[in-house]
Amino acid sequence: MTGLFYIFVAPGLLFVLTISLLAAWYDRKITARLQWRQGPPLYQPLADIIKLFSKETFVPEGGGKWLFLLAPLLSFSAVLISSTILGVSNLDISEGFIGDLIVVVYLLSIPSLSLVLAGSASRNPLSALGASREMKLVLAYELPFLIAIFALLVKVRSFMLGDLISYQAATGWLGVSLSGFMAFVVILVVCQAKLGNVPFDIAEAEQEIMAGPLLEYSGGPLALFRLSRTMLYYALPVFLITLFWGGFQMGSIDVVLAGAAKYVIILTTMVLIKDTAPRLRIDQAVRFFWGPWTMLALLSLVLAIVGR
């Protein structure tokens, strides 16, 4: 019963939906203010989602029907479960299980993979192009991402999120040390690619291939894809906080207050990167991730082994 409560109410569905819809509004409002516009009202993301659920759903003729309808569900549930695991181990350090860090890392790559599935099942050349770009992007950013996480594991010597948090509570934030800070920067930029944000919105590239893999989607499935992307706006900052900034707690300050402050800082950084960067080409993105970014991650790994 507590498991179901975790997934559907407290650090799970209801809580994550509230936070992430607010985060989506925050994102759009900041973007609008930066462009000297007024921006949407607070309820806008909620109205968008409800409207999409109430609309007709098309399935493209000749496409993979079941894959087409299952891909958004897969993406949504993966983000939901990963953010539940992150929330639970932040609230109660002893609640985790061995290897939950690995599970979260895997679950966070499923939204991108289900975009690839969606694009391939759509039977639309532009969607297929988007899917192929997304595939290349996943191949590109997973390498520095995993190396940067290894740099942390060298220090903590545990695969449990709870151990990461208690380690940081004892010896200070991992993101403050030299290797930790480099790994933090690497993963922050990788998170932009995972979110499909500028400069890595190559797969969706509105101006070239309209909406990429989402081109053929309408109604409920589209709403699920939008929701899982907004929920990544909760999961990825919390992931970064857990790994580098010592989880939600901070000394004697209230857990909720400290967690919210850290979350807003990371979210704002992500939105600012998104609003001030131009889009890269896919070959530039792959070269960027496999070149300087992998080097930076490797350097951080070496420094972590040396003990910096």
Next chain:
Amino acid sequence: MNIIKWSRKKSVSVFHLGASACNNCDIEILDLLTPRHDIERLGITLVGSPRHADLLLVSGVVNRQSLERFKLVYEQVPRPKLVVAVGVCACSGDMFRDSYNYVKPVDEIIPVDVYVPGCPPKPEAIIAGVIKAINK
């Protein structure tokens, strides 16, 4: 039911369907995205795919080449859908009425909810037309 009606009024995705317009109306439509008019504050966004849209902004006259494609794009919009004809060409055919390439006015091809005349109409008029279509 009420919350669905509310969400449909507060969130409108617009697809801009240019039926061989002279680009004059299209530029005025792009004006809606600029800081002066900022339609996002009203919950209106421009989308790139007709399948994501709730409302079609039609500009220009439909010619023989684009007639079939025009119908296809209309059918691709998921129900419930609205159509706003922007500019006097889309409303009536205007000066292209006697052209060899002219087929028939837009409202004889697809149902049109609101007409916004003008050559081109002011951005304020387009916003007013969209709001009228939503509240219909």
